[in-house]
Amino acid sequence: MRAAVAATGSWTDPDGFRTPAGEVHAWLPGTNQTLCGIPIKKARLGRFSHVDWADVQPATGRDADQVTSVCHRCAAGMGKRRDEKPWTRHDPRP
Template sequence: MPRRSDPAVAASSRWTDDEGVREPGGSVHAWRPGTNQTLCGLPLHRAGLERFPHVLWIDARWLADTTDERMVLCHRCAAAAGDRPGRRRWTRERPRP
């Protein structure tokens, strides 16, 4: 069971795996369900990002390494999600209203 704080994924495109499950592709961002923006501050609707609440950010990192599909993980979302152990997390200062 994922923790509530674990970010899910929003992506610019999608593909279907062998079992018929939608998977993210293209530009991939971390997103917390219940919000309308990615962790790096990109608005989902305006950027044309599709939500994947069933895919956690950790799983997207694994998919990017193991699949042949093209996936580009956002480096700001990776920093905000805490993917860099031992380093300070990235946070937005002064978000737009």
């Protein structure tokens, strides 16, 4: 599933592109609400259809410079699991 971004704020990067800032939510273009159910118009969220959800993740995203928080409900809806471990066991004990 390819989701775009809706955010509480925006800023212009040095290249002149409008990018999200503040709290970000996953948004499916063509719908009027975020993945977690917040209505975009009533919450006054800005739509960023040119920015993918993966690009605003603070750990790896290229458009995450001004992102302060990521909606945990939207992240769960996009496939992030609460019990994901950042490590793997290579040589388990018997």
